[in-house]
Amino acid sequence: MRSTPTILHLDMDAFFAAVEQASKPSLRGKPVVVGGLGPRGVVATASYEARVHGVHSAMAMAHARRLCPNAAYLVPRFGIYRRISDIVMALLAEVSPLIEPLSLDEAFVDLEAGDLAGDPRAVAERLRADIRAATGLTASVGLAGSKLLAKIASEQAKPDGLVVVEPGTERALLDPLPVRTLWGVGPATAEHLRRAGILTVAEIAQAGEPELVRLLGKAHGSSLHAMAAGLDNRPVVADRDVKSISVEDTFDTDLTDRARVRFEIDRLADRCAQRLRGAGRSGRTVVVKIRRYDFSTLTRSETLRAPTDDPAVVKETARRLAEAVDTTGGVRLLGVGVSGLADFTQEDLFAQAAQSLREADPGAGQGGGSGPQAPQELPVAPPPEPERAERWLPGQDVAHTEYGAGWVQGSGVGRVTVRFEVPADREPGRVRTFAVDDPALSRAEPPALTGPPAPAGRP
Template sequence: MDPAELTDASRLRSRATILHADADSFFAAVEQRDKPSLRGKPVLVGGLGPRGVVATASYEARRAGARSAMPMSRARRLSPGAAVLYPRFEAYSAYSRVIMETLGTLSGLVEPLSIDEAFVDLEAGSFGDDPGGAAAGARARIRELTGLAVSVGIGRTKLVAKLASDAGKPDGLLVVEPSDEDAFLLPLPVRAIPGIGPATAGALERLDVRTVADLRRQDLDVLTMTLGVSAGTNLFRLARGIDLRAVGPGGERKSVGAERTFAEDIYGAERIAAAIDQVTDEALRRLVAHGGGARTVVAKVRFADFTTLTRSVTLPQPSAERAELRAAAHLAARAAGISDSVRLLGVSFHNLSAHAQLTLAWADEDAAPPPSVDEPDATPEPARGPRLLTEATARAGVDIEHPTLGRGWLVHLRGSHATVRFETVTTPPARSQVIDLDTDPLVLVPPLPPTLGR
């Protein structure tokens, strides 16, 4: 392809009117907002078991070196004073709806990327002439309604808007006008460009490419020979700020996954099963980063003769449970006919949902899922009784209620003794109290609405 054709900017906008919004440290920020005693303190949200991973680290925990997708055990060592909480997707989904609805007031073209991130086409609304003012107003309204900070970047392309919101974190607003694009883009590390992972970065490092400016100096032929035609051509464009992707409401990510090609074919049921677990765990980390759950699990198997098969398992409802998704991956792989040798394994999650019905065991494989509520035999739809806090239903951070002390959240449970803070978004910080569940039961309750404390 002609490099001049690839770098033709005539189809790009003349104004910076694409907005990228990203809630800062979203899960942890929601927890800090709902739990006054955690405000300004390090918080880790994720799994608590031996293989638990961090879904989100607050900025206080990040300063100690903790980050998302890190093993929880390592994050706890780096930030030993951090509160470690199980994710509450019901709460996060409610906050997400408020954020997305507020962004929807700016334009009819809002493209959600995940539970806490979206693009907005301001030219499709009434704010094309004042993108900065529109962004400032939306950020202020989101803070008023939810108490959360949202970082915003604005550019004439999705690429620049996304990089601008990253550069503006935390709690920033950065508008990059077309005339300022080169000054903004060229000094950035090449890893800042979306899609450049460790393998691609390593290949570019061998070309002495460390910044976007270095990348721009590479010939198209060199990039395509090094990275392949598709990836090389794409990076050749992006290094010059050429990104023709439009904002579209149907643009939410459809799947996440991972695959691994083995240096030598693997044999034996135990080795293959272990490999399925490893690939599934990598896909799970990406699902955690995306937010929410998945309903369909697809396994891809390539055999020694290069025959490739894919099979899928669809769950009754979206799930983010590690054990359930792992089991589905094994079922799908067996359905593909794994026999005695495998060259490649892949696992991907489809039919993604930010509003999954979750018991949240995705990052804590040793945790027992909460039991279902038994219903009496009756012809009418029976009323469900209150769900009590027990060892089986206990998760650090869950919402609970006491008949006289009111609402609060679980710090931890040891036997029948629950350590609880009775506080909500509308109360002052509370001290921990120990409740004996044998004599003073606590009830699990849904999170309060995001806008209650505004």
């Protein structure tokens, strides 16, 4: 534990939803929910205006719609979220070189590793002001002598605040909090503690380490007792090593056609390989995740002879793993991942040779000699591309040759409704409706959040 509050935890406020509100003048001050919009979609982020109605992250989207039917429900736009995140992380780097990102919108910063000129509180206030000036968004900050307390302080600061935990005040902050506040206390541990009559952090401390060890085991009990006393000596670790890269999709209706399952596995494998290459990494173990119609979840993995970032190798391995799983009853979710990451790629010449042979002779590798050959599968055509109406999803950025930049408010029955506005507009933009196949309408890149005000008289 440090004697001064020089560990900073920053958390952007309702990040995805806040970016959408900043991008769309008509949504400012109104409830916004971002996430999957299908029947099985899940809330990623809800604005504070939606949270007052009970909407929160990880909630089923269908439930959110019942709680807050008048909210704007939008698909995520990860491209602009990453762009804003890069701006925020660059501002953090100006404060200290020792940054531990936790997600796009959250990070720890060790102020002692930087040029700490002045009081930590002043540094935090200046940082929050710089973020607001650069992005138009707000951030909540906690300052403390440990990561545990800084994280809790930033939660207390929400929204758009700063909480500093001065030395000697740790127990005053921790004691009244529920046990779930502490790291490592999930639903099962919380229930175990509840049965023992332990509901708050103060009661954890009062129980004593021997009793916690008896209830939870040596490692967990001792760790929990230390955290309840505010003790946490974990350092801020920059560039935490990512252990795996994966992608997954949940489908609105169960997939029962094996050809469709194969097509989706191929698509996910391509996306996973793209992320690998984008991160400059390669991996040795390919993992496939399959959640079936009855919610049973299976994972299958295969370790390669050498790290790879080759999309063909990832795809072939993922397809082979998926084929070994019985999916005839239906599939709710599919995922493809790669673990055992490395910073280099050692090309597997044998795999490449086998792939070349298969491309030259589709029957090669299915057996040899005069034995019976497995029937050769005919190439499977991918499922037909969705109708254009399905591609106009609420929140997407579009451009019209006459009316300029805007975003999709909704679509259906052959029509798409677009609101034409950009972040710099002072007033909400106008709404117009088009046929879904209008050639003048196209997808567009998200506009920058900051910049000079747009001229008056936009359509």
